[in-house]
Amino acid sequence: MLDLTPYLPQLLVAWTAYIIAVASPGPAVLAIIATSVSQGRKAGLALAFGVLSGSYTWAMLTASGLSALIRTYGQAIIVLKIAGACYLFWLAYNALRAAMRGESQAALRVPLRMSLKKLYLKGLGIHLTNPKAIFAWIMLVSLGMPEGAPVGVTAAFIGGCMLIGLVTFCGFAIVFSLSPVHRAYLKSRRVIESLMAGFFAFAGLKLLTARL
Secondary structure: OOOOHHHHHHHHHHHHHHHHHHHOOOHHHHHHHHHHHHHOHHHHHHHHHHHHHHHHHHHHHHHOOHHHHHHHOOHHHHHHHHHHHHHHHHHHHHHHHHHOOOHHHHHHOOOOOOOHHHHHHHHHHHHHOOHHHHHHHHHHHHHHOOOOOOHHHHHHHHHHHHHHHHHHHHHHHHHOOOHHHHHHHHHOHHHHHHHHHHHHHHHHHHHHHOOO
8 A cells, every 4th residue: 555654745745835826816716706695506516527627637637648749749739729718708708608697587587597507617617727737736746646656546535635626626616605695696697797707808808918
């Protein structure tokens, strides 16, 4: 059985960095919050699982040597950056369109709902089209996995990160789907949706102009 004790200091530093990363406000976290508040717990959890799946995908690719591929095929990151910015602009457009709906439409709320599958894919898309997630995982892997570490250390590191992500993302979905939060959303729906539109547009612009 693998003894993780020699690697614990590095693993703890990397897990702490991951906690800070996943709990910080960003497109994924704010999308989970907005979805949970407006559409309920199941919708928020579906989107959260999509985000977590995207994070897990980048984690596995990075641990498998993605950083070496990035150095070889650097132009692919530029394409991904443009795709990610366009996706964020699309989310901004949808949030703005929701903000402009009349109160009678908001009360019915049928047109605003998405299927759980689409919400999952939306969360997956938010994370897979964010090239900053790649570099975040490269940083985390360098912190938590010393060169030459056994495969078991890699499994423990990624497993710990996924557990942290599961608790954090699902926690946001559950807390922000509570009835008092939902009632507060209905009272200030247009303001919240407008702020979300502005944030997604700003995030898309920052991603488009950032030097990665």
